[in-house]
Structures are given as structure tokens and as C-alpha cells.
Amino acid sequence: DSQHSLENMSDPYSSDPPRHAVLKPASVKPFNAETPPFLLVEQFITPNELFYVRNHLPVPQIDPETYELEVEVEGSNKTVLLTLDDLKKFPKHTITATIMCAGNRRSEMTKEKPVKGLNWGPAAVGNATWAGVRLRDVLKKSGINEDDKKWKHVQFEGVDFDPTGKTYGASIPFWKAIDKRGDVILAYEMNGSPIPRDHGFPIRVIVPGVVGARNVKWLGKITVSENESDSHWQQNDYKGFSPSTNWDTVDFSKSPAIQELPVISAICTPSANEVVKVQDGHILVKDLGYAWSGGGQKIVRVDVTVDGGNTWHIADLDCQDAAEPPQHWSWTLWSARIPIRSGIRNVEIWAKAVDSCYNTQPETFRNIWNLRGVLNNAYHRVPIKTQ
């Protein structure tokens, strides 16, 4: 009705969905919020209502009855339109995958030197079971030959749009989209329910092992192309730079778009300056943190230290699924029992993870600092008090 239209004109966010009260907002319009860290590591599968939300624009209202996904093959006159029912006729494929924001843990990098971006803590990440249809199957049905060397990228457009009418967009390399082991799906379910509005209802492309920004929500269009998406978010955002690059010298065309994310870990409990009990000369921290690596790599070890690296302790990898690299898409939850020298009251816990390529985390934010505050995978360092 006209009342509703007026509201929308004055505030395009007025029809955003309700959110769980425990989510901690980094911004409200658009809505961006993370899970409280202690809740994040309680469960291997993050419940939908606790899953971090990263929206660039207002949440669109989509009628599943009239929804259509457009598939375009560039340079041909071929355009395929698929309804939800059409999509659901493809074989159903289910994966469990962690999605992480490129800016996760940005608040730590900002302390080194200010960066531009939402002030995320360590919980702009979650692990869910996604079900839908293989992008590979849809592309092949749309006439794409997987061995055609012409195709370099697959572009995605959301139906969410900015005040000028521009929609959110991103792309991934063609090889990832078409690869048998790529496991890219057009997901219609998140943890057994239709994908919630905040997470992309009715269709979100899930690109496991790849930064959240390419996992486009409210998917409206897929384009098979020789080129990357020309969207702001593909070209002028979500890229890494040298610590020496500043806003006067940055040239976004010089860095590649972030796709697979590097190895990372984070300590979720205890939180900074929390008092932790010492028993039998040890602190025992259950559900201490998570670790994950992009590209389907598996976490093979997490090391923790409370003496600045003089002695390292091997963490227990408590929850990890059975998938083998390069298709290990889920995070690992870990805990540790760490000896504490008697009389020590203030310690700093450091954590670092190693993945199945034996890549490991850089030690400090100082040498990976970048102006957009992305790729915040330095050792996590949390000061605590012991008692």
C-alpha cells in the first residue's frame, strides 16, 4: 500500500527482517552483526539466528512464487530463466561449510593503525550446512562446456540494490564454479530450513573456501564470462595490499580480488582481561576457539603459548568433520589445557593454526596491515588474569 511505499522511500531498511537480540551490530543500516564469541564456539554448526550477518544493502523482499534466476552466457543470445521449482529439479547437494567475512578480526588490525571498515571482532564467521543444487549442474544444463578455455569467470548479481539502482555483485574464477570438487552450490536451505531473509532467501550461492563477499545472497543473475564482475566490491574493495600502501597511493587494479582465504584461528573464550582459574598448575579452556583455512584446506594443528612463544602447547582439535582436503570446508573447534607458572597473574594467550598445506599464520598485524583492514589472520593474542 501507499503507506508502505512512503516508508520505503524514507527508509529502504524499514522492511529488513527482525534479528536475534544477542547479535552484536557493527552497523545497523545496512545491518551487520556478529555472534557473541563465547556462543560461537559452543556448537560446530552455527544456528541460523546466531549466524553473523554481513549485508551491504537493504534486504530485498522476494516472493518465492514469482522468483526467477537468470543464467546468461556472455556473447550468446542464450538466457535461461529458472524458477525455484526448476532449480529444485536438479539433484540436491549438501555441504557443510564455514563462511567468513574478509574483515573478520578487523578490530585487532585497527589497533595497529586505523583502517577503513566495520569494526568486526573475531565472530564474523559461522559454520552451517547448506543444501541446494550444484552450480556446475546448472551451468552444464545451460549449455556450458566445462573444458571451454574461453570462460574465465562466473559473475553473480544479487537483487539487493543501492539508491542509484546498482545491485550487489561479485565473481569467482570459472574453474572453481565448474570444478567437480569445487562444491559451489545454489543453496535454498541453511541448516535444514529455507535460507532466512538475512542470509539470502530464496537463493544464496555458497562458494566454500572462498571469502563471504563472493557468496552472493538474494541471487538474481549468473553470467558466464571472460571477465570478472565489474562491481565495486569485486574491483575496488575486498583486496589485500602492502602495509606501505595508503589511500593516496592505492591502485585497486594492482591487487587480485580476494577469493580463497588464508589460514586463521581465533580465541573466543576467555575474552580479554577475563579472570581464569588455575587448577593443578593449569588453565583449562573448553571451546577455546576456532581455526579454519580457505581453499578446502584442513586444520592440522593449533599451537598455543602463554609465554610469548618460549613454549608452545598443542591444542586439542575437538570438532572437525571427516572431509579431506581440498574439500574440507568446515572450521575446527579446539581447546587447550595450558600450564601456568605459579605466581603469574597476567598472561597473554597466543594461538596459531597450521593447515594441510602447512601454511601458518603471520605473527603480528604490523607486517600484514592493509588500508582496508582485510585478511586479519595474525596470531590472536588475548590478555587474561589467572586466579
Added chain:
Amino acid sequence: DSQHSLENMSDPYSSDPPRHAVLKPASVKPFNAETPPFLLVEQFITPNELFYVRNHLPVPQIDPETYELEVEVEGSNKTVLLTLDDLKKFPKHTITATIMCAGNRRSEMTKEKPVKGLNWGPAAVGNATWAGVRLRDVLKKSGINEDDKKWKHVQFEGVDFDPTGKTYGASIPFWKAIDKRGDVILAYEMNGSPIPRDHGFPIRVIVPGVVGARNVKWLGKITVSENESDSHWQQNDYKGFSPSTNWDTVDFSKSPAIQELPVISAICTPSANEVVKVQDGHILVKDLGYAWSGGGQKIVRVDVTVDGGNTWHIADLDCQDAAEPPQHWSWTLWSARIPIRSGIRNVEIWAKAVDSCYNTQPETFRNIWNLRGVLNNAYHRVPIKTQ
């Protein structure tokens, strides 16, 4: 003749091939030697006679006329025997790929705390053009269905053997062996010539992106299996451990075999304590070093600093081939022009590389130290004198 047999009995290394005089031996029997670093970075393709040699055992003498490669499918009675002529009937496939020893740069880690292993400098690595037949084609021809979930590993056995008769052996995951984009080849040529004896004549399996130890030379047998190779080198060597793990506590079954190597870079010229000229307030170093990452990841940036990370300078990536990740198998050669504050006489050049997954190198050896001295990918730090 009997004279020759007696020689072999007294010294199994007596029939090893002659080697180029500039190779710097890390051990003589077995022969292990690296390229002088300044020569290494002069050319994108490492000449055969300068390519580092990593032999675990005496070099076998193989008659190409009678050579046969055995292909076994475990649990079936199928064994295929392929002569060199049989192999050459498969389509020829050529790749350019860097091969690196797991122990490359070990001499730097040893300085942190002693480790067991050959004392490699930064040149136990080389880049060559390899031609042969796709392992994938040979396996399919041998009756292997690439989608059969039963197969987990492909084992390789050399014909080189130790005094007890045990041959060298290793394995790689089945997915890598069969993957379209895996580019694993049974190579019979290295840089356009038959593979030299030191590098595996007549057939070496080239597993691009994967540690040298799995690129088995003098290939005698391939086994498609549910299990890894049970060789010493697969099970009890070539694995990474925590800095806290020592020879009393190590359990080799607890770490995965190294396959894809992590991102690395090294400075090859200037060498330690070399005097470098300052011109217009800068040092200019051509052919300064190489950078590489396993898993087909491409180097996207190399940063250098001469003031301990206060300021970083972006290196020029001079030589890099056009292959895109995850099939970028070659290294990158880089150089840099670095400003030097006037009056400074002693500086330390540090280098770190970033790959297309935005993984980067750890800062110090201290926190990646491991008892076998493998995976030596901390920042390279070279002290020089300026003039």
C-alpha cells in the same frame, strides 16, 4: 664384468653420474647438492646441469630398452606393464613447474636451534619444463574410474634401493593424481632433453605444487590404493611438527605427510655480509630472489624492508608465467630498488611473499621450528653492508 660388480659391492655410489663442478654438495653419498644462489635467480628456467640434486640412495642404472613401469590396481589382479615406447604413445603433456626440497633453507632454522637434516641453503629448488604423459591418462587406461570413491592414494616406488633392498617410495592423494587440473605427469623430458640420470632417468613423476619428496625419480611402480605409501619417507619423515615436539615426544603418526608446500621467498643476491653500492639514495638489486607457493597458487606480491618492517617496499615481479591459479606451478623471480637512509652502513634485508590465497610467510623461525627442519618459510633476513 666382475671388476664392476666388486666396485658396486664396496661402493654402491660408484656408478653415480658426473656432476657440474659449481653444484654445492650438502652430502656426497647419497649425492645432494644445490645451485649457487646467485646463479639460481639468473634464469627463469634452471638449466639441467645446475638443478639441485636430492638423492636418498645411489642413482640406479636403467636401460631404457628394457625399462618397464608397473601399474597396479590394489585388490585386483590387474597389473599393467608399460615400456618407454608404450608410455610415449599417450598424448604428450608439457608443464613448467618448480620443485623444492622440504628442507630448503634449513640452514637458517638450524641457527635457531639444531635440527636433523642436510644443511640446505636457499637453493634446494629449481624451475624446469617437464614433458611426459599425464598420470591421469595412464590411470584411466589402466581401468581406473576417476569418480570411484574407494581410491584415496596413488603410491610411487623408485627402483633405487638401500642396502637391505628397500626402494624409495612415496604417495600422493588420489584426487591430485586424477584431477584434470592436477597436471601430474610421468615425465621423460626435462627442459627438452631426456631426464638426466640424477633427476630420474628415464621416468620421474612430476607432481607440481607438491614437495620434491613425492616427485619420485627412476619410477618403477605405481599403485592405486586405499592407503598411503608405507615407506619411511612417507610415514616417518617429511612431516611438520610443533616447536614443542622433540625427539623424545615425537609421534610421526600424528602429523600428515607434507604434500603442497606453503608460500616462501628467498633472497639469493646479495649474499650475507656482501657490500652493496648505494646510488641516488637507493640500493638496486637485480635478480634479487625467488618466491613460490605450493598448490598451484601464484605469487601476487613480494614486500621487502631494510628497517625491520617500519617501511615495506613492493618488489618488482620480473619473471612470472601466465598460468592462473590453481595451476600456477612456476616460481616468480623478483628484484627491488630500496631507499637507504644516508649514513647507514649495516642493514638487514627482509623479504616476504604473498600468494593468491593471500597466505603469507611467518616472521621468524623461532615459532615454526620443527625437529626435522622442514617447511623453512619464515621471512628471509640477509645482513648486508652498504657503500
